[in-house]
Amino acid sequence: MSPPELVPEPLTGRPLAELGLVEVSGRRRGAPLVRVHGLSEDPAYLRALQEGVSAAAPAGSAIEVRAADAERRQAAARALKAHHRSPGALGSTTRVYLVGSGKGGVGKSTVTANVAAALAADGQRVAVLDADVWGYSQPALFGVRQPPVAVPGLMLPVRSQGVRLMSIGFFVDDSEPVLWRGPMLHKALEQFLADVYWGADLDVLLVDLPPGTGDVLLTLAGLLPDAGMVVVTTPQTAARSVAARVGRMAARGSLTVTGVVENMSGSVFGSGGGAALAEELGVPLLAKIPLDEGVCRAGDRGTPAVLGPASAAVEALKALAVSLPAPRRSLVGRSLPLFT
Ligand SMILES: Nc1ncnc2c1ncn2[C@@H]1O[C@H](COP(=O)(O)OP(=O)(O)OP(=O)(O)O)[C@@H](O)[C@H]1O
Ligand SMILES: [Mg+2]
Incomplete structure (x- = not known):
């Protein structure tokens, strides 16, 4: 099983960590906490992201998925452009x-x-x-x-x-x-x-x-x-x-x-x-x-x-x-x- 950082962001296929869209830090009520930021607000997209991360995270982790804010989107765009082909x-x-x-x-x-x-x-x-x-x-x-x-x-x-x-x-x-x-x-x-x-x-x-x-x-x-x-x-x-x-x-x-x-x-x-x-x-x-x-x-x-x-x-x-x-x-x- 791959850790949550390596789960591909569904729209780009790039690992979440590479796009700065995941934080695996801290704990919530004793369980490891994984915060994930999605590039789309579409509920089906966010659900898919949640499922992908749940499958990869240690059992019992608390997973929090939300739409990325402007700053995170900007950072993700920069990371993508590094891979982008003209x-x-x-x-x-x-x-x-x-x-x-x-x-x-x-x-x-x-x-x-x-x-x-x-x-x-x-x-x-x-x-x-x-x-x-x-x-x-x-x-x-x-x-x-x-x-x-x-x-x-x-x-x-x-x-x-x-x-x-x-x-x-x-x-x-x-x-x-x-x-x-x-x-x-x-x-x-x-x-x-x-x-x-x-x-x-x-x-x-x-x-x-x-x-x-x-x-x-x-x-x-x-x-x-x-x-x-x-x-x-x-x-x-x-x-x-x-x-x-x-x-x-x-x-x-x-x-x-x-x-x-x-x-x-x-x-x-x-x-x-x-x-x-x-x-x-x-x-x-x-x-x-x-x-x-x-x-x-x-x-x-x-x-x-x-x-x-x-x-x-x-x-x-x-x-x-x-x-x-x-x-x-x-x-x-x-x-x-x-x-x-
Ligand atoms: N092998 C096939 N058997 C049956 N129907 C087909 C087959 N190939 C295409 N069609 C049907 O023919 C119609 C035209 O197909 P399509 O839209 O793919 O053509 P096109 O060349 O892209 O057209 P356009 O020039 O308008 O873009 C569609 O209704 C499609 O479902
Ligand atoms: Mg056509």
Whole structure:
């Protein structure tokens, strides 16, 4: 059993002591006293913290859990920033994937959520950045809708099913349209990377893109030069337009394509779209995910299908998650060995 100081703070995974959120000192009515300070005021959060500390503290300890005051939050923020990775640093150990497509509704968000949940269930440290600012869907796919906790200068991702989530949907009302374009959009995406505590230990960051190859893809490809793009298509999609654009970006060195995922395979509409697109781009076809009512229903329920009963689609999604090739590192901004 680990002592209470080492219990991870639930939103960041960092030990409580490292964030200055625990005091094991003094006694109350003869029992050891453990004082714990939480970063959120949410009752469920405080309960989870209480349970975690109770399990680790010596039997019979008195445990007092409360929300941290401003000074403690400031100190916790400072400690977190020591571990914090800016976009430039994300590439060193974290594998980053941009999940995109030529057209809408092909299953990018569904594939992203399921791959993330499968990797988390597999013990990896995973985050999802919902970069579909106009049509965000990760909050619904994970069944969470709560504003992220912030400490001074840093936002903490919402955690669901072991996945760290950040989405504009956590901040705005569904009825409120997000109208960002151009510089505003760039700034917002930059902040989602720089001002969010993704965690220095992150294994995989999946970025759910809006449909098409517009501003968001361009911005993120620039901010995350080591990311690999995973292109999702349906079997029947005529792949020409996305292939052309993505291919041009890749040829210029501004984008690395990891592979293609064919989703809704076996549907009555056609077949072969995934293989054709993969061939055009000169990248592997990573998976063919069958059309499956369970996948759709799980999305509506807010629990990714890979966490539910087995099916051919669930197996294909799990296999995709564990077999995703590491993105090729780009040469952007690096000096070539030739000149060193
Ligand atoms: N393999 C599948 N089997 C059945 N339904 C699926 C499958 N994949 C996705 N869907 C359903 O298709 C719809 C569109 O999926 P999703 O929202 O993931 O697509 P998207 O590409 O992210 O769309 P957008 O371009 O609007 O962001 C959803 O209702 C989803 O549940
Ligand atoms: Mg989507």
